[in-house]
Amino acid sequence: MEGLVEIESKVAPPIARCAHCEGMLPLGLGEITCLLCGAICRVTHERTITDLREERLPCPSCKTLVVAGSEERPIELICGSCRAPFRITPKVVKVEIGCPSCDRMLRLKPRPGSRTIACPACESEFSVTF
Ligand SMILES: [Zn+2]
Ligand SMILES: [Zn+2]
Ligand SMILES: [Zn+2]
Structure with missing residues (x-):
């Protein structure tokens, strides 16, 4: 596959429930639209946000640990040591x-x-x- 090297995040997003219909919300943080009833719910989870921001993953080229610095996933980072770009993809939750x-x-x-x-x-x- 062409493009950026991808590594999977190790931090699992929380499984949040809709405040209106109790259905499961799509995974993620921030303003999430319930697929079942259309309500917009705010999903915040301090612990997960902190873990995502502070997550360190080894650069695929030189193995230097790179801090994500953001709760966004996927996120593109550039290794501070070898300047190789790579992408952190969201963890697959099971x-x-x-x-x-x-x-x-x-x-x-x-x-x-x-x-x-x-x-x-x-x-x-x-x-x-x-
Ligand atoms: Zn709902
Ligand atoms: Zn590197
Ligand atoms: Zn069975």
């Missing part, structure tokens, strides 16, 4: 859900709303709501 039929743990990407999942172990289908 949530563990137990299959109601066989208790097998499934790792899913949380997404607003309900959806039907087929368990890979016992093939029974069940619906999940985040």
Whole structure:
């Protein structure tokens, strides 16, 4: 793939709920629009913002630790040591859900709303709501 080298952030954004319908909000911080009811909710999470700003990741070229300095993800940074540009992408969040039929743990990407999942172990289908 052409373009910037990407590294995944290690800081997971919080899973926030809509103040109006209790549905899951799309991941992120700041003004987030609920996909289920359209309400605009402000998501703030001091701890996560601090962690994101202070996150240090090794430069993909020279391994010098570079401080992100911002809670934005993705963010493009330039290594202070070798001047190589790279991008920090948001962490991929996964949530563990137990299959109601066989208790097998499934790792899913949380997404607003309900959806039907087929368990890979016992093939029974069940619906999940985040
Ligand atoms: Zn809502
Ligand atoms: Zn570097
Ligand atoms: Zn199962």
